[in-house]
Amino acid sequence: xxxxxVWGFILFLLTAGVIFSQGTILxxxxxxxxxxxxxxxxxxxLIRDGKIADVGKDISAPAGARIIDAGGGFIxxxxxxxxxxxxxxxxxxxxxxxxETGTSTPHMDPxxxxxxxxxxxxxxxxxxITTALTVSGSRNAxxxxxxxxxxxxxxxxxxxxxxxAAMVFNMGAKVxxxxxxxxxxVNALIRDKLNQARRYxxxxxxxxxxxxxxxxxxxxxxxxxxxxxxxxxxxxxxVTMNEVTIRGALRIIDEYDLKGILFANGGILKxxxxxxAEKIPVIWSGTMTIPRRxxxxxxxxxxxxxxxxxxxxxxxNESAGGPGSRNVRRQPVPAAMxxxxxxxxxxAVKALTINPARILGISDRVGSLEKxxxxxxxxxxxxxxxxxxxxxxVIINGKEIPMTSxxxxxxxKFAPLVRERRARK
Amino acid sequence: MSKKxxxxxxxxxxxxVSGGAQDLALKGGTVITVSKGEIPKGTVVIQKGRITAxxxxxxxxxxxxxxxxxxxYVMPGLIxxxxxxxxxxxxxxxxxxxxxxxxxxxxxxxxxxxxxxxAGGVTTIKTMHGSANVIGGVNVTIKLKYGAxxxxxxxxxxxxxxxxxxxxxxxxxxxxxxRSPSTRMGNAHxxxxxxxxxxxxxxxxxxxEKERSExxxxxxxxxxxxxxxxxxxxxxxxxxxxxHTYRADEIVWIINFCREFxxxxxxxxxxxxxxxxxxxxAEAGVSFGGWVDWWGFKEESYDGCPFGFTIMNDAGVNxxxxxxxxxxxxxxxxxxxxxxxxxxLTQNEVLKMITLNAAVSLEMEDRVGSLDVxxxxxIAVFDKHPLDSTTKCVMTxxxxxxxxxxxxxxxxxxxxxx
Numbered sequence: 001x002x003x004x005x006v007w008g009f010i011l012f013l014l015t016a017g018v019i020f021s022q023g024t025i026l027x028x029x030x031x032x033x034x035x036x037x038x039x040x041x042x043x044x045x046l047i048r049d050g051k052i053a054d055v056g057k058d059i060s061a062p063a064g065a066r067i068i069d070a071g072g073g074f075i076x077x078x079x080x081x082x083x084x085x086x087x088x089x090x091x092x093x094x095x096x097x098x099x100e101t102g103t104s105t106p107h108m109d110p111x112x113x114x115x116x117x118x119x120x121x122x123x124x125x126x127x128x129i130t131t132a133l134t135v136s137g138s139r140n141a142x143x144x145x146x147x148x149x150x151x152x153x154x155x156x157x158x159x160x161x162x163x164x165a166a167m168v169f170n171m172g173a174k175v176x177x178x179x180x181x182x183x184x185x186v187n188a189l190i191r192d193k194l195n196q197a198r199r200y201x202x203x204x205x206x207x208x209x210x211x212x213x214x215x216x217x218x219x220x221x222x223x224x225x226x227x228x229x230x231x232x233x234x235x236x237x238x239v240t241m242n243e244v245t246i247r248g249a250l251r252i253i254d255e256y257d258l259k260g261i262l263f264a265n266g267g268i269l270k271x272x273x274x275x276x277a278e279k280i281p282v283i284w285s286g287t288m289t290i291p292r293r294x295x296x297x298x299x300x301x302x303x304x305x306x307x308x309x310x311x312x313x314x315x316x317n318e319s320a321g322g323p324g325s326r327n328v329r330r331q332p333v334p335a336a337m338x339x340x341x342x343x344x345x346x347x348a349v350k351a352l353t354i355n356p357a358r359i360l361g362i363s364d365r366v367g368s369l370e371k372x373x374x375x376x377x378x379x380x381x382x383x384x385x386x387x388x389x390x391x392x393x394v395i396i397n398g399k400e401i402p403m404t405s406x407x408x409x410x411x412x413k414f415a416p417l418v419r420e421r422r423a424r425k
Numbered sequence: 426m427s428k429k430x431x432x433x434x435x436x437x438x439x440x441x442v443s444g445g446a447q448d449l450a451l452k453g454g455t456v457i458t459v460s461k462g463e464i465p466k467g468t469v470v471i472q473k474g475r476i477t478a479x480x481x482x483x484x485x486x487x488x489x490x491x492x493x494x495x496x497x498y499v500m501p502g503l504i505x506x507x508x509x510x511x512x513x514x515x516x517x518x519x520x521x522x523x524x525x526x527x528x529x530x531x532x533x534x535x536x537x538x539x540x541x542x543x544a545g546g547v548t549t550i551k552t553m554h555g556s557a558n559v560i561g562g563v564n565v566t567i568k569l570k571y572g573a574x575x576x577x578x579x580x581x582x583x584x585x586x587x588x589x590x591x592x593x594x595x596x597x598x599x600x601x602x603x604r605s606p607s608t609r610m611g612n613a614h615x616x617x618x619x620x621x622x623x624x625x626x627x628x629x630x631x632x633x634e635k636e637r638s639e640x641x642x643x644x645x646x647x648x649x650x651x652x653x654x655x656x657x658x659x660x661x662x663x664x665x666x667x668x669h670t671y672r673a674d675e676i677v678w679i680i681n682f683c684r685e686f687x688x689x690x691x692x693x694x695x696x697x698x699x700x701x702x703x704x705x706x707a708e709a710g711v712s713f714g715g716w717v718d719w720w721g722f723k724e725e726s727y728d729g730c731p732f733g734f735t736i737m738n739d740a741g742v743n744x745x746x747x748x749x750x751x752x753x754x755x756x757x758x759x760x761x762x763x764x765x766x767x768x769x770l771t772q773n774e775v776l777k778m779i780t781l782n783a784a785v786s787l788e789m790e791d792r793v794g795s796l797d798v799x800x801x802x803x804i805a806v807f808d809k810h811p812l813d814s815t816t817k818c819v820m821t822x823x824x825x826x827x828x829x830x831x832x833x834x835x836x837x838x839x840x841x842x843x
Contacts, residue, residue, distance in 0.1 A: 089721075119721075120721065288752060288756075290538075290541055290751060290752055290755070291541070293537040295836075296834060296835060296836035297540065297541050297544040297755075297834055297835075298544070298817075298831075298834075298835050298836050298837070299836045301817075302835075302836050302837060325721075326719075326720055326721040326722060327718060327719070327720075329718070330718070332814075333759065336759065336814035336815055337756065337759070337814075339814075339815040340814070340815045340816055340817040341817060341837075342837065345815075385814060385815060386762070386813065386814050386815075387759055387762040387763045387765075387766060387814040388762045388763070388765035388766050388812060388814070389766065390766055390767075406727075407720070407729075407730045407731065407732060408732065410700075410701075410728055410730045410732075410733075411700075411730055411732040411733065411735075411736070414700060414701045414733075414736065415735070415736050417701075418700070418701070418702070418703050418704050418736050418739075418740060419739075421704050422704045422740060425704070425708075
């Protein structure tokens with residue numbers, strides 16, 4: 001009995017030690033890319049209770065702190081992917097839950113389908129993606145809701161940073177053989193729904209005030225989902241793919257006085273001045289879009305540099321086709337290509353970190369290495385704009401995540417099998 | 426006809442055959458030979474389309490046009506061993522066996538995709554039939570000589586490769602029509618039946634040719650069958666095979682199948698599970714020809730693994746990175762850099778995957794893929810090291826002729842489209 005008590009005490013000490021050391025981490029010996037200010041060569045980041053406690057040149061390790069040596073590499077704020085389907089996709093059999101049937105599905109909330117076991121989450125985060133916007137889809141004119149998730153957690157509730165973070169519209173969502181089958185049809189459908197929602201909101205508020213003349217209203221979840229968009233409580237992301245759809249989006253943003261964000265994969269340069277003046281941010285998804293026959297080969301490679309010069313707030317997105325999940329880890333690819341074609345490295349890193357944070361309204365919590373922000377950090381053997389650089393550690397909310405994914409497990413399973421067979425021959 | 430006129434015609438004829446081959450020297454750049462290391466401040470001389478000198482101390486013959494590429498990087502033109510660009514049609518998806526289809530007959534020399542791909546330093550591609558059929562059409566290997574006659578674009582004197590495809594694509598295409606194949610067993614049967622018929626067809630023709638050569642009279646030749654005619658050429662090793670595969674079991678299956686029928690299998694395309702059976706692939710001497718980080722876009726691609734390059738490299742597989750895409754074909758060098766992110770390999774090993782190894786997969790290693798004397802003057806010039814992800818290609822040269830020049834085609838130069 002006494003023996004058990006001693007062992008119990010030792011176990012308690014060990015556990016307490018682990019818990020304590022998990023709370024405090026000092027990262028040292030790396031170039032700290034703060035993003036908010038200038039970078040610190042041979043700098044340190046101190047993490048306490050999930051938050052960044054200090055950033056500086058010489059920080060001594062508090063007692064019990066775990067020390068991570070960055071090995072002369074780079075320390076970055078976690079990357080933020082601004083338009084993904086992470087959590088809605090997964091291993092075969094797990095299903096794909098993007099894009100509900102219909103042309104108007106604003107009441108679709110991706111939180112209702114978010115699967116923390118989606119293999120794509122691990123694949124993205126071991127390459128330094130720590131936060132993502134997950135959208136319910138982008139195929140329908142009124143596609144649905146979106147939520148901001150941090151990419152660590154066993155339960156969806158633990159991962160949510162922002163529910164009802166945005167509403168997604170697709171300006172090119174024509175349907176073959178049905179209404180809307182043309183782009184003006186898409187515009188009209190969106191206007192119709194926004195008009196209905198405005199009337200619904202008006203009637204609901206009158207009804208709440210017990211206006212005698214108010215008619216009883218049947219609840220509509222579809223309409224309810226659009227009200228925060230009209231009230232500018234959440235931004236409206238408009239998926240666009242060319243000049244016509246951008247124009248449509250800008251008109252609707254203007255007509256309904258919305259907090260608009262453009263998701264663009266082409267045709268954006270003509271509007272750069274206006275976007276800057278009206279402070280409409282862009283999720284720029286078109287860096288790798290192949291220019292049209294009459295356009296220069298590097299038109300899209302060069303676009304980010306122009307957006308930067310004109311003062312448009314933009315974030316990179318790797319998947320031009322819409323929300324992706326498999327290769328969210330490719331976020332640095334368009335950034336590197338844009339730097340090759342005139343964008344500054346600083347601006348490119350911002351467009352992977354603080355810019356998406358600002359666009360998604362979470363820049364007070366993530367997107368840079370500043371005191372008080374969430375400790376979402378990755379360490380990289382080199383500059384993240386070099387696609388050859390290895391991500392060596394990832395920390396989300398102050399916790400180191402295991403550097404494993406379905407792909408490291410496949411490697412660890414098959415490398416010895418192949419080696420054994422070769423040895424036998 | 427005067428002697429002068431005859432010699433003039435001969436010269437014109439030679440020019441036509443050599444496809445606009447020119448003289449050119451690139452001076453002062455870092456020359457990445459791929460085969461023999463890097464030469465700082467090196468010179469490459471091309472005469473009549475072929476490399477005649479590579480080195481740091483090279484005299485440039487008089488009359489040869491010189492381009493100063495000081496501060497830049499000169500490497501062999503990139504090779505994409507799996508492309509579908511510059512084709513009017515891709516998939517004859519009406520029957521699971523269509524070897525009567527020749528992709529060169531669909532070539533579009535003025536396809537804009539050629540120009541966009543040239544801008545990524547690519548000089549040679551194999552542009553292919555699609556993957557709807559177990560046995561598709563015969564692919565065509567071309568140089569990206571934008572606008573040239575088809576005969577000049579096509580690489581002459583090299584074996585073309587028949588496209589085969591296993592797995593989900595043929596299953597889906599024919600299964601959805603209520604036809605066979607709708608299973609992997611059906612795929613296997615389609616291939617086996619076709620090649621058994623080809624063996625019988627070849628035996629008939631061999632017998633006929635033998636009797637004819639022996640002077641036997643009143644012979645009736647066997648009936649020509651265009652499908653079996655191509656497969657007979659495969660059995661005679663006049664055509665080789667590139668097979669689209671994903672799963673490890675079907676990679677092993679096609680290697681065994683080709684061994685059984687005496688077929689030269691040169692490349693396993695996509696080959697997503699290749700790392701799982703790297704030893705088998707290496708032993709068969711087949712090239713892996715796939716992506717670095719594409720995965721999970723359909724069920725059979727779920728085990729795609731960018732860490733697999735180490736396993737394949739250790740096993741001695743000839744690794745080729747290719748695009749299968751008009752998009753990714755424009756930045757093969759960036760995809761090559763990604764290999765270094767997930768594997769401990771050398772820069773030169775990775776550069777080979779988009780040059781010399783690809784040349785091996787096309788049986789063109791004597792002609793392209795490295796900067797060596799005697800090889801074709803196919804060159805990509807980059808403003809930074811090609812594995813620096815912030816680099817860009819500034820010039821692409823095929824057989825001594827400049828086909829892409831950033832200074833003329835960029836949106837950033839005056840007159841460029843914006």
